Amino acid sequence: MSFRIGFGVDFHQMAEEREFWLGGIKIPHTKGALGHSDADVLLHAICDAMLGAACLGDIGVHFPDTDSSYKNIDSKILLSKSFELIKSEEYAIVNIDSTICLQSPKIKNFIPQMQQAIAGLLAIELNDISIKATTTEKMGFVGREEGLVAYATILIKFF
Numbered sequence: 001m002s003f004r005i006g007f008g009v010d011f012h013q014m015a016e017e018r019e020f021w022l023g024g025i026k027i028p029h030t031k032g033a034l035g036h037s038d039a040d041v042l043l044h045a046i047c048d049a050m051l052g053a054a055c056l057g058d059i060g061v062h063f064p065d066t067d068s069s070y071k072n073i074d075s076k077i078l079l080s081k082s083f084e085l086i087k088s089e090e091y092a093i094v095n096i097d098s099t100i101c102l103q104s105p106k107i108k109n110f111i112p113q114m115q116q117a118i119a120g121l122l123a124i125e126l127n128d129i130s131i132k133a134t135t136t137e138k139m140g141f142v143g144r145e146e147g148l149v150a151y152a153t154i155l156i157k158f159f
């Protein structure tokens with residue numbers, strides 16, 4: 001059995017009058033992430049980590065934002081499709097660790113729901129998907145609530 005590691009990062013602007021989708025769930029907030037899809041920054045970072053671990057390019061290669069079929073798409077579909085791509089190369093997920101970086105709202109209480117959503121899509125256990133949250137202590141674009149960032153690492157195994 002061999003193991004491979006992957007890393008992903010994603011950024012989105014925050015804007016008024018957008019639904020806020022994060023980690024596969026909708027978070028009540030006055031703003032939401034702006035993007036071609038539903039702009040779920042955590043799911044995008046996980047997609048990139050997964051594709052990166054298998055050396056399959058990135059989310060932009062497989063799901064280009066110039067393709068109108070991906071407009072406003074639910075990022076859970078992109079996550080499932082990325083998972084299918086690594087599965088077709090005979091990889092399985094060992095575990096994922098991730099951090100979401102945003103100033104507000106507080107998302108700690110939503111993390112169990114996000115874990116459930118992601119574990120369900122990727123057929124892994126809840127303790128195989130770690131999600132952490134931090135702020136930037138009000139510094140920079142995250143601190144000014146102009147945007148948010150997510151980072152993800154993944155370990156995959158090949159049989």
Ligand SMILES: [Zn+2]
Nearest residue numbers: 010039041044
């Ligand atoms: Zn994104």
